[in-house]
Amino acid sequence: MPNPKIISFTVDDVRFPTSDDADGSDAMHGSPDYSAAYIVLKTDSDFEGHGLTFTLGRGTELCVEAAKYLCQFIVGMTLDEIRGDFAGLWRKLTSEPQFRWVGPEKGVIHLATGGVINAIWDLYAKVENKPLWKLVCDMSAEEMVSCIDFRYLTDALTPEEAIEILKANDSTAAVREKEMLESGFPAYTTSAGWLGYSDEKIVRLCNEGIADGWSHFKLKVGDNLEDDRRRAGIMRNTIGPDRKMMLDANQRWDVQQAIDWTNTLAEFNPWWIEEPTCPDDVLAHKAIGEGVHPIGIATGEQCQNRVMFKQFLQAGAIQFCQIDSCRLGGVNEVLSVLLLAKKFGVPVCPHAGGVGLCEYVNHLIMIDYIRIGASTDSHVAEFVDHLHEHFVDPCVIKNAAYMPPTAAGYSATMKPETIEKFRFPDGEVWSTRNSG
């Protein structure tokens, strides 16, 4: 097995002008430019590790600077050194004694951690010549658990319990892997329901989605109640009574407002209400869930770390666990949340979209299904159909299902011409605008 040493890195600020149309518009993020701090780890061999953390445009520069700082800790390390104590490296990056003050384990520096850690996993999988999901699925229970920093988790999950969870699935893992290779993991689409879309566009996109086999559709809400009622009615009417509709308020409400607003939309039979309030507010999600039952509570794309997920699960505050592949500190922390969700019996329905998130999520749902969650009951992963053309190994959707990636690595390698063109502020797309 090759053992490359990381000898240098680059971090680029890559931004796509998605705010030009209303793609990605929601109640709190009216005009996102989907972006990434994009990290390349170079080694003393031909192997490179590519990773990114997803952002919305302004603020990416902070994640870029933070990632540059963190990369310094891994320059000089060999892959074997990293593999030998991956949890230790993770803790080192998240516990740097001065740097952690401006987090800790949250916001800018944790997003940067996610990008750097993702790049390491990409390198690791490329060296092993496996797609990331396969690399992780082929690990022993002990090996997988050794990647996790259990600090602050042991009141809910110990390493021993984590190993038990994994071992209980071992005998059936091969069957599930075969199933994934044949039919993939169920996905839902958010492409039809952005807040800035016209009624006509929603109808058209829902009908196209039905024709393509989609059975779950998400609608952005929270800006105006009357608009939401009309739009939810249109979507329900278009997709029919049997397909699932999910609502997403993107943190717009306080507790009572969330309960009242959601209940006003209950007649359209939504499956979940996503991000009804502040992503930090475990107790509020719990209260809202009690007020809107049987509509489920979903959150996670801005859930800052494993400690917050742990509390959401301990409190019974969420019915759907929407991990984000970049906001969490990379695969290591994702694994801990997948295990927590399994222990508490909550389905993982990852957040995706943005740029690169579908590519990442595609691997994570395979790991969850084959080794951890081991169920598709109420498990469904978000899919948004944009920006995939910029990736060397874009995710593949077949019959509204994510198909397991086949190329070695973690799939977030962007095409060189994309980075060149969309780099901020000097890429062609931005330099033209800035001067005009």
Next chain:
Amino acid sequence: MPNPKIISFTVDDVRFPTSDDADGSDAMHGSPDYSAAYIVLKTDSDFEGHGLTFTLGRGTELCVEAAKYLCQFIVGMTLDEIRGDFAGLWRKLTSEPQFRWVGPEKGVIHLATGGVINAIWDLYAKVENKPLWKLVCDMSAEEMVSCIDFRYLTDALTPEEAIEILKANDSTAAVREKEMLESGFPAYTTSAGWLGYSDEKIVRLCNEGIADGWSHFKLKVGDNLEDDRRRAGIMRNTIGPDRKMMLDANQRWDVQQAIDWTNTLAEFNPWWIEEPTCPDDVLAHKAIGEGVHPIGIATGEQCQNRVMFKQFLQAGAIQFCQIDSCRLGGVNEVLSVLLLAKKFGVPVCPHAGGVGLCEYVNHLIMIDYIRIGASTDSHVAEFVDHLHEHFVDPCVIKNAAYMPPTAAGYSATMKPETIEKFRFPDGEVWSTRNSG
């Protein structure tokens, strides 16, 4: 009343090499260089607003860049425009639709918000020719409450309740103000108990503290249980049975470990255990509190925003509320937490030390005592005796009490020669090191 317009700003990275000795050392931050992102708002008059956010060295550069971005939103605004809708401006800064993704309301960008908002309040108070505490204490209940963004708070505190809390104190406020001007607000010292200090140094500093009238002493713990038992015994023995001793673990433990470790130190009769675990973990603090009763739980210096404080209070997870003047988004958000703490009957014992924090806290405890908390029962503010010499209007301690500041402003104006000398990386203190 003058109405200056903000026309430009500077943001400097100012770092003090405090890691050269063991000042500030604790179980998670072994070698801090106390630092600040230092903001100056310039106006079309002679008035300037100076503000800072406190950091530990590396990472300050991220807060500097974030503050520069946020300052752009206030350039061109007059003080009257800001005062006319201060809560609206606060929400604008914390809700920028692209930028918020890398928070939201936490970490780097929220620390930057704190610094910028603090600078605005400094300008405001200087224009009114009052120290900040007096400016706020002279406001009507409605005026004070109008500064607060109640988003995500209304399940625990409404604007109407906040006004009621303030009005209930109105008739006795003048008495408390007089009392503060005469005898000040009780403080405790952390200067004697840093983790890196020798036993002899602890004894000497405790004895000096007793001679200076201090009655509350804090000891850093969490690195090694046997060391902690020895050090706690030494401190208790030195300060005697009647003075209060507080322990501070700086987030070092998981739940069971925190309970066990703290109970092992219970024989030394600590008043509180501070930051026993992850600052994000409301449920863990609650569980630890139940396990170490009657020792109280204190946390807050890394509590990221009002929503987390709200939950700590709602859950009964803390017995001491340690607001941080910079980690919260400036005075506006601090006011909301002071009101929440009053509603839930939890004393506010602000975090201070670092650089500039004592200067800020001095104002906040006056506001709390005169208008909100209105009690000194179990209320005590941290004091650490270093770096005050760098401020134009340093805090004044008399008989172990903070005396109300008298100069106009919010007291975080550093001496120009300090900024020149300690600016990173080009100030004399750092350029010499870098080259040598």
